[in-house]
Amino acid sequence: MKGKDKFKQYLKNRNLKFTPERKDILEAVFSLNSHFDIEQLQQKLKKMNKKISRATVYRTLPLLIESNLIKETLHCQSRVKYERIYGHLPHDHMVCLRCGKIIEFRNEEIEKLQMDTCRDKGFFPVEHRLGIKGYCKECAEKLKLDINSKKVYSKK
Amino acid sequence: MKGKDKFKQYLKNRNLKFTPERKDILEAVFSLNSHFDIEQLQQKLKKMNKKISRATVYRTLPLLIESNLIKETLHCQSRVKYERIYGHLPHDHMVCLRCGKIIEFRNEEIEKLQMDTCRDKGFFPVEHRLGIKGYCKECAEKLKLDINSKKVYSKK
DNA sequence: CATATAATTGAGATTACGTCTCAATTAATA
DNA sequence: TATTAATTGAGACGTAATCTCAATTATATG
Ligand SMILES: [Mn+2]
Ligand SMILES: [Mn+2]
Ligand SMILES: [Zn+2]
Ligand SMILES: [Zn+2]
Numbered sequence: 212m213k214g215k216d217k218f219k220q221y222l223k224n225r226n227l228k229f230t231p232e233r234k235d236i237l238e239a240v241f242s243l244n245s246h247f248d249i250e251q252l253q254q255k256l257k258k259m260n261k262k263i264s265r266a267t268v269y270r271t272l273p274l275l276i277e278s279n280l281i282k283e284t285l286h287c288q289s290r291v292k293y294e295r296i297y298g299h300l301p302h303d304h305m306v307c308l309r310c311g312k313i314i315e316f317r318n319e320e321i322e323k324l325q326m327d328t329c330r331d332k333g334f335f336p337v338e339h340r341l342g343i344k345g346y347c348k349e350c351a352e353k354l355k356l357d358i359n360s361k362k363v364y365s366k367k
Numbered sequence: 368m369k370g371k372d373k374f375k376q377y378l379k380n381r382n383l384k385f386t387p388e389r390k391d392i393l394e395a396v397f398s399l400n401s402h403f404d405i406e407q408l409q410q411k412l413k414k415m416n417k418k419i420s421r422a423t424v425y426r427t428l429p430l431l432i433e434s435n436l437i438k439e440t441l442h443c444q445s446r447v448k449y450e451r452i453y454g455h456l457p458h459d460h461m462v463c464l465r466c467g468k469i470i471e472f473r474n475e476e477i478e479k480l481q482m483d484t485c486r487d488k489g490f491f492p493v494e495h496r497l498g499i500k501g502y503c504k505e506c507a508e509k510l511k512l513d514i515n516s517k518k519v520y521s522k523k
Numbered sequence: 524c525a526t527a528t529a530a531t532t533g534a535g536a537t538t539a540c541g542t543c544t545c546a547a548t549t550a551a552t553a
Numbered sequence: 554t555a556t557t558a559a560t561t562g563a564g565a566c567g568t569a570a571t572c573t574c575a576a577t578t579a580t581a582t583g
Contacts, residue, residue, distance in 0.1 A: 349489070
């Protein structure tokens, strides 16, 4: 797993240790399907029979973020969702308010326009996040929402 | 204040009451400058000499959101920030990681592309949020960051 | 206007999530 | 192998947000 070397390198650069706990968490993260929250990560570790304290899990996530292996992607039901980014192309998300489905999309044109705007404002971008909430095709059909109408009708 | 009527209407439609507490909270929200968090809202109410319980404040925000008067805009330092949207054009945000400054921008082209993507996926959008984190012009200069370089350099 | 009724409120308890503390342990190095 | 600074885990702690429930009140109706 190539992410491991990157993580090791990152740790070494700052005189941090590559402990078994950090290795286990890294493996759990990479074995999870991309979007996950802390709860799911802890579950996974449990399934792997790794008893790692909450504190350590919480302490390790920022390291994985700092080393560019994962990032925070969206807040969903007041939970922070993370995802692997190492080896993945940047992309954005749509979240279905009914079934919770997450749809990924990539639009380079949008990204280019974002960069242009940053340049206009003299802003140095580090991270950007675009999230669209709404209803996926299936749910929209069930709810009889018309995709071509621009407005959401308030219930009743 | 026109938002008041909209709120009243919303409440009436669902057999909810237009109580003094709700009125006060609405007024506080509309007198605050656009981006605020719960803490600031409570401060404001205090300044207005309105003693409204925490529970009521928390219970009222979702109503204001549901009635399209305000929306959640961004999470900043693990706090949810809200802002009035009634009577304001939709826009997105840049947040400076150093000084906390929030820069608003509007780019219709980006919005159009988002809508196109939704149409492609059959997704019915309700809300979208684009946030760019990074460094504002002033901070970028202080930190000697080069706006034209695409990558953020990891420290040391 | 008086009454009926369902919605609302506030105080405080409770939960949920995340951080902190500190003694014991351990990875890295030489 | 010895040295040393980093790490860990258990549990205390902090804080935001939600819940509970008895008392209150906005609204509709006659
Ligand atoms: Mn994703
Ligand atoms: Mn704004
Ligand atoms: Zn759905
Ligand atoms: Zn700044």
